[in-house]
Amino acid sequence: xxxxxxxxxxxxxxxxxxxxxxxxxxxxxxxxxxxxxxxxxxxxxxxxxxxxxxxxxxxxxxxxxxxxxxxxxxxxxxxxxxxxxxxxxxxxxxxxxxxxxxxxxxxxxxxxxxxxxxxxxxxxxxxxxxxxxxxxxxxxxxxxxxxxxxxxxxxxxxxxxxxxxxxxxx
Numbered sequence: 571x572x573x574x575x576x577x578x579x580x581x582x583x584x585x586x587x588x589x590x591x592x593x594x595x596x597x598x599x600x601x602x603x604x605x606x607x608x609x610x611x612x613x614x615x616x617x618x619x620x621x622x623x624x625x626x627x628x629x630x631x632x633x634x635x636x637x638x639x640x641x642x643x644x645x646x647x648x649x650x651x652x653x654x655x656x657x658x659x660x661x662x663x664x665x666x667x668x669x670x671x672x673x674x675x676x677x678x679x680x681x682x683x684x685x686x687x688x689x690x691x692x693x694x695x696x697x698x699x700x701x702x703x704x705x706x707x708x709x710x711x712x713x714x715x716x717x718x719x720x721x722x723x724x725x726x727x728x729x730x731x732x733x734x735x736x737x738x739x740x
Contacts, residue, residue: 571647572647573647573648574643574647574648579648582640582643582644582648585636585640586637586640586641589633589636589637589640590633590637591633592629592632592633592636593629593630593633593634593636593718594633594718595629596625596626596629596630596633597630597711597714597715597718598715599625599629600622600626600630600711601708601711601712601715603618603621603622603625604618604622604707604708604711606618607619609695609696610695612687612692612695615687615695620684622680623680626676626677626680630672634669634672638665638669641662641665644658645662655728655730656729656730656731657724657725657727657728657730657731660724660730661721661724661725664717664720664721665721667717668713668714668717671710671713671714672714675706675710676707676710676711676714679703679704679706679707679710680707682699682703683700683703683704683707686699686700686703687700
């Protein structure tokens with residue numbers, strides 16, 4: 571399979587960094603809105619959830635899809651591969667876990683609460699299911715933030731490298 575050259579690698583890195591910033595910025599924005607929702611006011615809560623849905627659908631999702639595509643490009647079309655370096659493999663697996671948590675937990679809870687707000691209106695704000703979903707979603711977003719920060723750290727430090735064994739001179 572044909573590999574990407576040095577110029578292509580530079581562009582791939584630029585695109586990767588941009589998409590990760592979009593993805594992480596969306597997660598942080600969503601978290602900020604989630605933390606500051608005022609459940610004593612329906613209109614503000616409803617608008618806050620609407621904005622969280624917009625951020626999720628148009629920022630986090632596109633950043634996540636783009637980051638995944640760039641990661642696949644790195645894996646298939648560069649010498650980095652997926653598991654040639656342990657730290658790259660760890661990043662890839664953590665990103666997949668993070669994406670699964672985002673799709674199957676965070677988005678599901680968000681949409682369930684949005685439905686509750688639309689059907690129950692003010693009553694939803696005191697509904698135990700709504701409150702539990704909201705808190706669990708918030709903790710899941712904290713998890714995503716922590717995983718993203720850990721991925722940033724290992725991307726910079728590049729731990730778990732194989733140590734070079736000094737060769738004896740004959």
